[in-house]
Amino acid sequence: MQVIAFISGKGGVGKTTLAVNVAVALALRNKRVLLIDLDPQNVQRLHLGMNPEEIAGLTREGISHSSIFDSPFGIQFIPFGRITDSELEDFETELKKYPSWVSDGIDSLNAGSFDFVILDTPPGPTAYLQQALVAANRALVVVLADAASYATIPKITSLVEQYTADRADFFGFNILINQMPVHNKLSHQVRSSLYAGFPNQMVPVAVHKDPRVSQALGFERPVLQYEPGCQASLDIQSVADWLLDSIEQ
Ligand SMILES: Nc1ncnc2c1ncn2[C@@H]1O[C@H](COP(=O)(O)OP(=O)(O)OP(=O)(O)O)[C@@H](O)[C@H]1O
Numbered sequence: 289m290q291v292i293a294f295i296s297g298k299g300g301v302g303k304t305t306l307a308v309n310v311a312v313a314l315a316l317r318n319k320r321v322l323l324i325d326l327d328p329q330n331v332q333r334l335h336l337g338m339n340p341e342e343i344a345g346l347t348r349e350g351i352s353h354s355s356i357f358d359s360p361f362g363i364q365f366i367p368f369g370r371i372t373d374s375e376l377e378d379f380e381t382e383l384k385k386y387p388s389w390v391s392d393g394i395d396s397l398n399a400g401s402f403d404f405v406i407l408d409t410p411p412g413p414t415a416y417l418q419q420a421l422v423a424a425n426r427a428l429v430v431v432l433a434d435a436a437s438y439a440t441i442p443k444i445t446s447l448v449e450q451y452t453a454d455r456a457d458f459f460g461f462n463i464l465i466n467q468m469p470v471h472n473k474l475s476h477q478v479r480s481s482l483y484a485g486f487p488n489q490m491v492p493v494a495v496h497k498d499p500r501v502s503q504a505l506g507f508e509r510p511v512l513q514y515e516p517g518c519q520a521s522l523d524i525q526s527v528a529d530w531l532l533d534s535i536e537q
């Protein structure tokens with residue numbers, strides 16, 4: 289089983305969108321995938337058509353077979369859950385005390401139940417990022433090809449090093465560009481700088497900016513299901529292929 293954390297220094301770069309869609313792409317390749325929402329925004333479920341009134345999730349039930357929901361898109365998921373502000377405060381206090389709570393929860397699932405566990409996190413340095421990195425075998429740092437995203441990379445990669453230090457089962461981080469515009473000179477310059485600065489970490493395919501992505505969310509489904517032939521869907525399929533290849537190596 290491979291645990292993959294989608295992380296970023298900057299918010300709104302597309303972690304949730306890519307976590308959901310890469311999970312669906314892996315399921316299309318006959319992998320058994322569990323998606324876990326580690327973000328109090330609790331929005332991952334909206335990509336999966338879950339009843340908005342549902343309050344169950346990670347915060348109430350933890351990580352166990354009974355907290356897993358089925359989606360119509362070939363993957364299973366654990367939503368963050370809907371809780372009050374004071375419950376959230378208590379939950380985060382506990383997470384800080386037990387940095388391996390998520391990791392232990394994943395280990396408690398029957399060995400062999402899943403090929404991939406994909407973790408979605410909020411942006412920046414949080415208790416959720418720490419939990420995700422303690423559990424992960426690999427981190428995907430999602431960035432936009434812009435100066436602001438570029439500037440956040442040293443901080444997020446130093447957190448990766450801090451929370452994964454000395455773990456033989458952590459295979460490193462990769463950088464994945466999302467929302468890549470076709471015609472924008474500055475974005476192409478930033479992309480070149482990323483490849484020059486991180487020659488061994490760059491995911492060799494960028495996911496293009498594509499209006500179908502937000503349309504799909506409007507229809508409460510992954511873009512891979514909403515419009516399988518659009519540019520973003522094709523790019524995401526390539527990311528899934530790259531991921532499987534790089535794990536096999
Ligand atoms: N490739 C893309 N093309 C066009 N729009 C995109 C693409 N990827 C993501 N978006 C849009 O960008 C917005 C932010 O995406 P998303 O919520 O996945 O980001 P996030 O990194 O999870 O945000 P947060 O940091 O708040 O958790 C959404 O409106 C989404 O539809």
Ligand SMILES: [Mg+2]
Binds near residue numbers: 303304327408409410
């Ligand atoms: Mg998100």
